[in-house]
Amino acid sequence: MKILVTGGAGFIGSHTVDALLERGHEVRILDNLQKPVHLKGRPSWIPDEAEFVLGDVRDKAMWERCLDGVETVYHFAAYQDYLPDFSTFFHVNAVSTALLYEVAVAKRVSLQKVVVASSQFVQGEGLYRCRSADYADYADGGGLTQRRKGAKNLRRLEGEKVSKDRCGVFAGVMRGEEQLKRGDWEMRCPVCGEPAEWMWTPETHAAPPNAYAMAKYSQEMQAMSFGGRYAIPSVALRYSIVQGPRQSFYNAYSGACRIFSLNYYFGKAPTVYEDGKQCRDFVNIHDVVRANLMALEDGRMDGGVFNVGGGKAYTVWEFAEIVRKVSADFAEKSCLTQRRKDAKGLPEAEAPGWYRFGDTRHACSDISKIRALGWEPEKTPEDSVREYVEWLHEQDNVENILAYAEKTMKEMNVVRSSD
16 A cells, blocks of 8 residues: 655654555655754654655645555644744644645545544643542543542543532633642632542543644544545544654653653753643553554544543653653663763752643543554553663764753743742
8 A cells, every 4th residue: 555654754653654664555755854853854764665755744736746646644744832833833734634635635536544643632631520529430541440449330421511500520721820820730620619630531522722732623623524525534543642762852842751851861850840740641652653553454443533542640740750760770771870870860850830831730531442442552651761761872963952942931931930
């Protein structure tokens, strides 16, 4: 099968290209090698067996050229950042997806499958449950049941709505500046005002809080609508935080694994936003690639949106400690005494009270839908960090851009300080 992978030089795209070639497919890559992600130009991991086209997914003529003879498209090219250049998110992510379907329909390209890369950010703050609610607990993937193992008559959360006169399950909303300024980090029940308990959030919930998430949600809607209307089998994969080697260290604005690993690479203490108790689920790149291949090969996924996550929640503090221990182990085994000799020598993460305005408090995805089809995460965050740290130390052009990134985000008022 002839397959086009947009963003095929990037993190998720390049690993997927490798897997497709191993399965005997013919692969064409479309990538514009956008800086700063590809600061040094074409990366070494682009295989000779793949056709490489240097071009932009915002260019209709480039789509017309690259869709020629193609049977399947993986649309991974994307713009992701915390910076407030709002229009860029829509031009790169949403408009490019419209062009994909527009050209496919106009040129009568017989596409057997389109897979678009969405993001956990689409769910925004996700779903919460008031701790004081007189409700049974909800089993939706392992979240609350881990804390309340003795609860009986567990029910699904889907379809439940908060009542105006009593506490219950509710959709989280963006926390206001006044709340964050005073260091009040938790999501609060809209009825009683008490701190609420996060829940594993299914694909049925969407509340994109920023330009990146809105553009990604647009990609999902286009894939479902245009795919169904024009008989182009389409799948949207809503990834949690994906981790592993080839994540560019030149983009230090986002990505806990690379930011924390870079800090320890240079012997510095990472900065944790808010109080570090916010929960996330992390998924390994190899597990993501398996989901990508499954979307190609399993027709049961056609016309669906699927969460692809790690299935286990970690606080940012816990994750920072994983990175510290893995970095220390690597330094000790590699005799990197010029940086740190052992785990005791590496500084723990710090929480100075900064926060990223518009960030989510908790974000954990219910993966029961894709699990029901046989997919299961096999790797741990330790596996992901270990691979990334080893890869990072293999590079010979690692630059310390952390201070610059921090300064830029503060100047643009993305990172702010609580009182």
